[in-house]
Structures are given as structure tokens and as C-alpha cells.
Amino acid sequence: MTSLQVLADSTNQHLENLSSFYAQHILPYVKGRSSKTYIAAAIAALFSYRVYKMVHVPKNLRHIPAVPFWPYMTSVLSGEGIDIRARKVILPVLAKSPNGLYLRPNQRGWSVGVAAPSAMKTLFLRIGDYPKDQKLLRNQHSLAFKFIGSQNIVALNGPVWKKHRMIANPAFHRSMPVKLFGRLSEKMMLQFEKEGDGLENVDVPNFLQRFTLDIIGLAAFGYDFEALEKPGNEKVNAYEDILTGVRNPLHFFFPILDRRFLWAMPKRRELHTKLGDMNNVFNNIIENKRQTLATLKGSIEDAEKDLLTLMLEANEESNDADHRLSNSELRSDLVVFFVAGHDTTSNALSFALYYLAVNPHIQEKARKEVIDILGDGNDVVHPTSTQCTEMKYLYMIIKETLRMSPPAQNSSPREGAEDIELAGSLIPKGTVLNADIFVMQHNPAIWKNPETFYPERFAPGAESESKAGTGLAWVPFGNGPRQCIGMNFSLAEQKVLLSMLLRKFTWELPENSINKDGLVLNGGISIISPRDLHLKFTPRF
Numbered sequence: 001m002t003s004l005q006v007l008a009d010s011t012n013q014h015l016e017n018l019s020s021f022y023a024q025h026i027l028p029y030v031k032g033r034s035s036k037t038y039i040a041a042a043i044a045a046l047f048s049y050r051v052y053k054m055v056h057v058p059k060n061l062r063h064i065p066a067v068p069f070w071p072y073m074t075s076v077l078s079g080e081g082i083d084i085r086a087r088k089v090i091l092p093v094l095a096k097s098p099n100g101l102y103l104r105p106n107q108r109g110w111s112v113g114v115a116a117p118s119a120m121k122t123l124f125l126r127i128g129d130y131p132k133d134q135k136l137l138r139n140q141h142s143l144a145f146k147f148i149g150s151q152n153i154v155a156l157n158g159p160v161w162k163k164h165r166m167i168a169n170p171a172f173h174r175s176m177p178v179k180l181f182g183r184l185s186e187k188m189m190l191q192f193e194k195e196g197d198g199l200e201n202v203d204v205p206n207f208l209q210r211f212t213l214d215i216i217g218l219a220a221f222g223y224d225f226e227a228l229e230k231p232g233n234e235k236v237n238a239y240e241d242i243l244t245g246v247r248n249p250l251h252f253f254f255p256i257l258d259r260r261f262l263w264a265m266p267k268r269r270e271l272h273t274k275l276g277d278m279n280n281v282f283n284n285i286i287e288n289k290r291q292t293l294a295t296l297k298g299s300i301e302d303a304e305k306d307l308l309t310l311m312l313e314a315n316e317e318s319n320d321a322d323h324r325l326s327n328s329e330l331r332s333d334l335v336v337f338f339v340a341g342h343d344t345t346s347n348a349l350s351f352a353l354y355y356l357a358v359n360p361h362i363q364e365k366a367r368k369e370v371i372d373i374l375g376d377g378n379d380v381v382h383p384t385s386t387q388c389t390e391m392k393y394l395y396m397i398i399k400e401t402l403r404m405s406p407p408a409q410n411s412s413p414r415e416g417a418e419d420i421e422l423a424g425s426l427i428p429k430g431t432v433l434n435a436d437i438f439v440m441q442h443n444p445a446i447w448k449n450p451e452t453f454y455p456e457r458f459a460p461g462a463e464s465e466s467k468a469g470t471g472l473a474w475v476p477f478g479n480g481p482r483q484c485i486g487m488n489f490s491l492a493e494q495k496v497l498l499s500m501l502l503r504k505f506t507w508e509l510p511e512n513s514i515n516k517d518g519l520v521l522n523g524g525i526s527i528i529s530p531r532d533l534h535l536k537f538t539p540r541f
């Protein structure tokens with residue numbers, strides 16, 4: 001059956017359901033009334049039908065336990081953190097699931113949340129059976145589509161995705177730009193003292209957002225956002241506003257707002273204009289770089305090359321034109337690196353600083369390791385790649401942070417390619433599935449005392465390794481062929497900054513912190529971030 005036929009069939013089905021709903025529930029009330037009443041009734045019917053479709057679990061999925069619709073949606077739309085939603089709404093349902101699968105609402109009905117190591121492994125490794133769901137990116141009017149397009153490394157499947165990955169892989173497998181990480185870490189530490197209340201009350205997520213944005217801009221294509229030195233400048237604000245707009249849960253659940261109701265939302269319209277301007281900036285950078293590369297061929301040192309330069313080189317080296325990326329594909333990939341690499345790493349770092357603040361003995365143990373490797377003294381030291389590899393305990397801290405607070409709470413959605421069995425449950429063709437990273441990593445049936453921050457569970461031979469045979473229980477970067485391409489980049493960035501901070505400062509929560517009785521998370525359905533995390537730093541020299 002062609003996809004056109006499938007679409008026609010499903011449209012017919014919807015129309016049939018809609019007309020029978022209309023005849024049964026609406027028509028009896030409007031017979032003999034004015035045409036306005038008919039129109040209002042038709043709109044009411046359409047709306048009620050959509051709500052009905054969203055609320056009711058379809059028959060072919062009823063064998064999988066579902067979260068209660070209204071409590072789940074209330075939690076999402078009220079901005080509650082995923083930790084609260086997981087505890088109140090999801091984990092109780094999951095406790096009744098025999099295989100770690102559960103249902104939750106999404107934009108187009110219901111999707112399967114995958115939250116057990118064995119099913120997780122299948123989902124991540126069998127990319128042919130569970131390709132990325134591309135429907136969300138077909139809405140050409142949405143801000144997300146205009147920002148990252150559909151031809152990018154995260155969204156694509158099959159041979160076209162492979163082409164993108166092959167061009168990008170070499171750029172991420174060379175040695176990491178640790179000098180850049182060290183330089184910007186030092187800049188950020190100096191900036192701590194210059195702003196607001198100085199070291200007494202540092203707005204940690206704000207600094208880290210600026211730090212990781214400057215890094216990804218420079219590392220990706222030599223573009224300096226100047227976020228650390230000139231906070232709130234136009235370039236930074238435009239980027240942040242667009243990203244917030246893309247992730248707005250209301251627009252995520254109701255994409256029709258961008259498609260049909262933009263005229264009624266001047267602020268949203270403004271975002272679309274800002275996005276157009278930013279896309280032009282990125283396009284110009286790519287074109288200029290292509291031309292510079294042609295003139296300077298061979299004269300740029302490898303260590304100084306940014307990701308775009310390395311991707312352009314890989315493009316050039318490919319003999320087959322079908323294996324090269326166009327300017328617009330390159331732009332989409334670079335924007336993806338921004339979106340996927342900036343907030344994720346900055347939140348991972350904020351969380352690590354929080355866990356170290358509330359666990360002073362762990363902070364002290366990490367500091368000892370860092371000083372053993374980098375030496376003590378009154379000067380700022382930038383770690384090398386080799387020294388980063390030696391920081392074993394710091395790595396355990398980073399892993400435990402990413403277990404407790406994985407910045408990407410879900411994988412991107414997959415779609416069952418055929419009717420298929422996953423962990424003993426039938427998944428009908430076309431069903432949307434998500435790896436529920438946060439929930440699995442907090443499930444007491446999988447991790448011992450999951451709410452306790454305990455880096456030692458990642459020591460050789462300890463709890464984490466003992467799970468190897470059961471599937472994938474730790475997946476903050478995903479796994480399999482589509483594992484995060486920027487994982488090592490982010491880990492190196494985290495190790496450089498954390499080790500430099502540990503050497504230079506000790507830190508704790510200020511007395512009045514809202515996080516005193518436990519970490520408070522912002523709401524949202526994609527990236528998790530801490531709310532109002534301020535820290536008090538004390539210099540060691």
C-alpha cells in the first residue's frame with residue numbers, strides 16, 4: 001500500500017468517526033437552528049473529537065498500561081518537573097507493567113514509553129525496526145522545522161542519515177579542543193567575580209549556558225556569541241528566544257497554532273522573523289568558510305579546525321556527489337549540534353555542581369584526585385586530554401550526575417516500522433516510541449536507592465557493571481548506531497571545567513537556596529534544568 005493510500009484511508013476513517021460523532025452527539029441539539037449555530041456546532045464537534053482522540057487509548061494499544069491522561073497533562077502543562085511527574089504519575093503505572101513499557105499522551109494520541117534495560121537495548125540497537133519518527137518534522141510551518149529542517153543528522157533514517165553521520169564522524173573523532181575548553185573555563189571563573197553579588201551568589205545555570213554557547217559557537221564554526229563577556233547581547237538573546245519558542249509545550253502539543261493562528265500571536269510571529277535572520281547568519285558563515293577553505297587549502301592546522309571546516313573537508317574528500325552534504329544540510333546539522341550540545345552540557349554541569357555542593361565529602365574526594373593529577377598551587381592550570389583521561393573519580397561523578405539528572409529526559413521519538421513484538425508486547429506498525437531515560441534511571445526496580453547520589457556505583461565491578469547482562473540501564477547519551485555523536489566532546493568539556501573549578505574553589509548552597517531541601521527542576525518535556533540554582537564559591541587561592 002502506498003503512503004498516499006494509507007493517508008487517504010486514515011483520513012476517511014477520521015471523517016467517518018467524526019460524522020458519526022456529529023450525528024450522535026451534536027446534530028440532535030442544532031436541528032432547525034441558524035447557520036451560525038451549525039458552524040459553531042461543527043467546530044465544537046471537531047474540537048471534542050480531537051480531545052476524545054487524545055484522551056482515549058486506542059484499542060490496539062490497550063494491552064500496555066497507560067498513565068492517567070489528565071494528571072499527566074496537568075503536570076506537563078503546569079510546568080511541573082519530570083521528577084514529580086515520574087513519582088506521582090509514571091512510576092506507579094510502570095510498577096504494574098510486566099516489561100517496562102507504558103503509554104503516555106503525545107501530540108497525536110498515545111506513545112509507548114520504554115523504561116526497562118532489555119527493551120531499551122532493542123529499541124536503540126535495532127534501528128531498522130525502530131527508525132526515527134519523522135512526522136513531527138513534516139510540519140513545515142513550525143518553528144522547529146524552520147530552525148533545524150528535516151534533512152539533519154538527528155531526524156533522518158537509512159542511507160541518507162548514514163551519509164550525514166559519515167561526514168560528521170571524523171569531526172567528532174579527532175582530539176578534543178581541550179585548549180578552547182580551558183580558555184573559556186578560565187574566562188568564566190573570572191566573570192563569576194565581576195557580576196551580581198560576586199562569588200557569594202553565583203547564578204550557575206546562567207553562566208554555564210553562556211559558557212557552553214560560546215564553546216559550541218567557536219567549536220562548531222568559529223562563531224563567537226560573546227555570551228560570557230557580553231551577556232544578553234542581541235545574538236545570544238535571539239538564539240535563546242528561538243530555542244525557548246521551539247520547546248514551548250503548548251506549541252509542541254498543538255502545532256496547529258504555528259500553522260493556522262500565527263496571525264493572532266504577534267510574539268510568536270516575531271520569533272519566526274528572528275529565526276529567518278539567524279538562518280541567514282549561519283548560511284553566510286557556511287558560504288564564507290567554503291570559500292576560505294578553497295583559498296587556504298592545506299594551510300590550517302588540524303588542531304585549529306572547527307567542526308564545520310572538518311565536515312567541509314570530509315565533504316570534499318568524498319568522490320561521489322551523492323555522498324556530499326549541501327549547504328542547507330550542513331546548516332541543519334550545525335544547528336542540531338547547537339541544540340543538542342549546548343543546553344544538555346550546561347545542565348549536566350549545573351547538576352554536577354549541585355550534587356557536589358550538597359555532598360561536600362564527594363567534592364573533597366574529587367578535589368584530591370584533581371590536585372594529584374594537576375598539582376596544587378596559586379595558578380590556574382588547563383588540563384590536557386591525557387590528564388582528563390586520568391580523572392577516574394570525576395568521571396564516576398559525571399556518570400552518576402547523568403544517571404540522576406539526564407539532561408535529555410527522552411530519546412527522540414521512534415516509530416514501529418511494522419507490527420512487531422517488543423519485550424513480549426505487540427507494538428502495532430506506526431506506533432510512536434520513546435526511550436524514557438529519566439524514568440528508567442530512577443526506577444527502584446532497576447537501580448538501588450535511585451534517589452541517592454552515589455558515584456561509587458560506577459566503580460569497576462560495582463552496581464553499574466553488574467547490569468551489563470540485563471541490557472542498557474544507563475543511557476543518558478542513547479546507545480547503538482545513533483548514540484550521541486557529541487558524547488566525548490561533552491565529557492571532555494565537563495571534565496576540563498569541573499577539574500578547574502575544583503582546583504580553584506570550594507562551593508556550597510547559599511542559606512536561602514530554594515534547593516536546600518532537594519533539587520528543584522524546571523518543567524518541560526525535553527531538556528531538564530535546575531530551577532534558581534545559585535551557589536556560593538570560596539576561592540582556594
Ligand code: HEM
Nearest residue numbers: 337340341344345348411412476477478482484485486490
Ligand atoms: C551532556 C551532554 C549531552 C547529552 C546528555 C546528549 C544526549 C543525547 C542523546 C540521548 C542522544 C540520542 C538521541 C536518540 O537516540 O534519540 C543524542 C544524540 C545526538 N547528540 Fe547528544 N547529548 C549531549 C551532548 C551533545 C553534543 C555536545 C553534541 C554536539 C556538539 C551532540 C550532538 C548530538 C547529535 C548530532 C545526535 C544525533 C546522532 C544521530 O542520530 O546520529 N550531543 N544526544
